[in-house]
Amino acid sequence: MTEPFEPEKDLPHLAFLRWLVTVLSFTMIAGMVVLIALFVIRFQDSGIDLPKAITLPDGTRPVAFTQTRSWYAVVSADDQILIFNLKGELVQTVPVKVP
Numbered sequence: 779m780t781e782p783f784e785p786e787k788d789l790p791h792l793a794f795l796r797w798l799v800t801v802l803s804f805t806m807i808a809g810m811v812v813l814i815a816l817f818v819i820r821f822q823d824s825g826i827d828l829p830k831a832i833t834l835p836d837g838t839r840p841v842a843f844t845q846t847r848s849w850y851a852v853v854s855a856d857d858q859i860l861i862f863n864l865k866g867e868l869v870q871t872v873p874v875k876v877p
Contacts, residue, residue, distance in 0.1 A: 832866065
């Protein structure tokens, strides 16, 4: 009778490949756990609070909005940027010249 085939005895580099695949699998799983943890930590940040209401000058139609930690801006349909402080007071109006 012949002995059963044992790949580790006949092909010694197969044991190294099996070990390598196992280590790489654990590394990939650990990397995914770290990425998921970073996403969870990052998305728990409250970020910037949006204003509850914005009072615009009469006749102004907003088309865009942007905000930082100290001011927010509204772009109007008549090509102006209205910059407000966080209290809602109009600080500056910047006309936009479109070529």
